[in-house]
Amino acid sequence: MLRAPVPLRGPPTRLFLTTPIEDPAARERTWLVCIARSSSMIVIPAVDIKGGRCVRLLQGREDSETVFSDDPSAMAVRWETEGAERLHVVDLDGAFRKSPQNIEAIKQIIEAVHIPIQLGGGIRTIETISRYLELGIDWVIMGTEAIRNPQLVEEACRLFPDRIIVGIDARKGMMAIEGWTQTTERRAVDVAKNLEGHGVAAIVFTDIQKDGMQAGPNLEETRRMAESVSISIIASGGVANVQDIRAVAELEPAGVIGVITGRALYAGTLKLEEAVRAAKARHRSLS
Numbered sequence: 464m465l466r467a468p469v470p471l472r473g474p475p476t477r478l479f480l481t482t483p484i485e486d487p488a489a490r491e492r493t494w495l496v497c498i499a500r501s502s503s504m505i506v507i508p509a510v511d512i513k514g515g516r517c518v519r520l521l522q523g524r525e526d527s528e529t530v531f532s533d534d535p536s537a538m539a540v541r542w543e544t545e546g547a548e549r550l551h552v553v554d555l556d557g558a559f560r561k562s563p564q565n566i567e568a569i570k571q572i573i574e575a576v577h578i579p580i581q582l583g584g585g586i587r588t589i590e591t592i593s594r595y596l597e598l599g600i601d602w603v604i605m606g607t608e609a610i611r612n613p614q615l616v617e618e619a620c621r622l623f624p625d626r627i628i629v630g631i632d633a634r635k636g637m638m639a640i641e642g643w644t645q646t647t648e649r650r651a652v653d654v655a656k657n658l659e660g661h662g663v664a665a666i667v668f669t670d671i672q673k674d675g676m677q678a679g680p681n682l683e684e685t686r687r688m689a690e691s692v693s694i695s696i697i698a699s700g701g702v703a704n705v706q707d708i709r710a711v712a713e714l715e716p717a718g719v720i721g722v723i724t725g726r727a728l729y730a731g732t733l734k735l736e737e738a739v740r741a742a743k744a745r746h747r748s749l750s
Contacts, residue, residue, distance in 0.1 A: 503712070503715070503742045503743040503745070503746030503747075504711070504712050504715045504719060504720055504721055504722065504742045504745070504746060505548045505549055505720070505721045505722075505739075505742065506547070506548075506708060506721070506722055506724060506735065506738045506739050506742050507547070507548075507549050507550065507551045507581075507697065507721050507722065507723045507724070508542035508547050508550060508551065508723075508724060508725070508728055508735060509550075509551045509552075509553065509699075509723050509724065509725030509728075510535050510538055510539050510542070510550055510551070510552045510553075510572065511552075511553045511555050511725065512535050512552065512553065512554055512555060512556070512565040512568050512569070512584075513555040513556055513565075514556065514565075515533075515535075515565060515567070515568050516530050516532065516533050516535065517530070517531050517532040517533075517534070517535040517538045518530050518531065518555070519531060519725050519726045519729060520555065529726075529729075531729040535552075535568050535571070535572055536568070536571040536572045536574070536575040536576075537575075539552075539572045539575055539576050540575050540576060542728070542735060543576045543577065543578050545734075545735040545736050546735055546736050546739045547578060547735060547739075548578060548579075548739075549578055549579045549580070549581065549601075549721070550572070550576065550578060550579070550580045550581070551581055551583075551667075551699075551723045551725075552569060552572060552580055552581070552582045552583075553582070553583050553584045554569065554582070554583070554584030554585055555584060556584075556585075557584035557585025557586070558583070558584040558585055558606075560585060561585055561587060561607075562585045562587065562591070563584075563585050563586075563591060563594075563595075564584075564585065565584075569582065569595075569598070569600075570598060573598055573599040573600065579601040579602070580599075580600050580601055580602075581600075581601060581602040581603070581604055581628055581667075582595055582600045582602070582603055582604060583603070583604030583605075583606060583628075583630055583667070584604075586603050586604065586605055586608075587607070587608055587612075587615075588615075589615070589618065589619060589622065591603075592605075592619055592622075592623060592626075592627075593623075596623060596626060601626070602626055602627070602628045602664055602665075603619075603623075603626065603627060603628070604628045604629070604630045604667060605619065605627060605628070605629055605630065606629065606630035606631070606632060606640065607640040609629050609630075609631070609638075609654055609658070610638060610640050610647055610649060610654065611640070613657065616629060616658070616661065616663075617661050620661045620662040620663060621662070624662055625662070625664050626664065627662070627663055627664055628663065628664050628665045628666070628667055628697075629655075629658055629663050629665075629666050629667070630666075630667045630669065631651050631654055631655055631666050631667070631668050631669070631688070632651075632669045632671055633651035633668070633669065633670055633671065633684065634646045634671045636650060636651060636652075636684065637649065637650060637651065638650070638651045638654050639671055651668070651688065652687065652688060652691045652692075655668075655688060655691060655692045655694065656691060656692055658692070658694060659692060659693060659694065663694050664695075665694060665695040665696065665697050665720065665721075666688070666692070666694050666695070666696050666697065667697045667699055667723065668684075668685060668688045668696055668697070668698060668699065669699040669700045669723075670684055670685070670699075670700040670701060671700065678701055678703065679701050679702075679703060679707055679710075680698055680700060680701040680702055680707055680710065680711055680722070681700065681701060682710055682711070682713075682714065685698045685711070685714060685719060686714050686717055686719075689714060689717040689718040689719050690717050690718070692718075693718075694718075695718055695719075695720045696714075696717075696718050696719045696720065697719070697720060697721040697722065697723060698711050698714070698719055698721070698722045698723070699722070699723040700723075702722060702723075702724040702727050702733065703727050703732055703733065704727065704732050704733050705733060705734070705737050705738055705741050707727075707733075708722060708724075708733070708738045708741045708742055709741050709742075709745055712741070712742050712745035712746065713745070715745070715746060722742075724738065
């Protein structure tokens with residue numbers, strides 16, 4: 464049996480309307496407003512798995528890995544202990560090989576923590592989505608299929624409402640697919656706009672050139688993405704320190720509900736507890 468879907472950031476403040484909203488995009492905008500009023504932007508630690516180990520890559524290059532732990536589940540427990548409200552788990556081998564590769568490590572993470580998990584990497588079929596949700600994953604992230612097979616994304620949203628996140632990975636504004644090994648001729652913003660009305664829970668927007676580089680997030684492109692669609696945005700790539708967390712939190716009114724960070728946490732330039740406090744403090748100042 465599938466676990467009940469988890470709200471994006473805890474129970475949002477709901478709007479009770481006297482008449483139904485028929486337009487799907489309007490419904491998504493209303494839901495976004497409800498969420499934005501409820502709690503702060505969340506800081507989401509990344510646990511990337513390659514060969515059963517917790518690693519980080521530079522700009523997504525398969526040959527640029529740094530191993531941070533032989534036990535991904537132990538890292539997941541650490542981040543939960545330090546205040547994480549959600550985990551971002553990626554099966555890197557799955558992304559490169561186009562099918563799930565690290566299922567045992569993923570199972571161990573599910574069993575080890577009590578916070579929601581979003582999972583990406585090699586998710587190309589309805590069967591794979593169903594299997595992961597049955598295991599206890601809260602959201603699955605689809606990326607390549609948003610370009611290769613948008614009908615599959617639409618079907619997945621219909622079959623698993625509020626459980627599908629789409630990963631939009633951009634290189635110089637253009638959508639990249641197949642584990643970031645191919646850059647398409649589609650503008651990332653256009654891909655996002657095509658997702659409107661399908662019931663996508665959120666978009667993870669990654670600037671590939673920033674990923675793993677700790678050079679600061681691409682705030683301009685993230686804002687452009689957030690303001691172009693009514694779907695909630697989770698920013699990814701480039702976070703180096705708590706100042707970057709504060710900078711991304713400034714985009715919360717535009718629709719940025721979360722930020723993923725990996726290398727900065729593992730390298731020690733960002734402390735998760737401090738990052739969480741900074742995000743919550745910025746939310747209070749914006750309220």
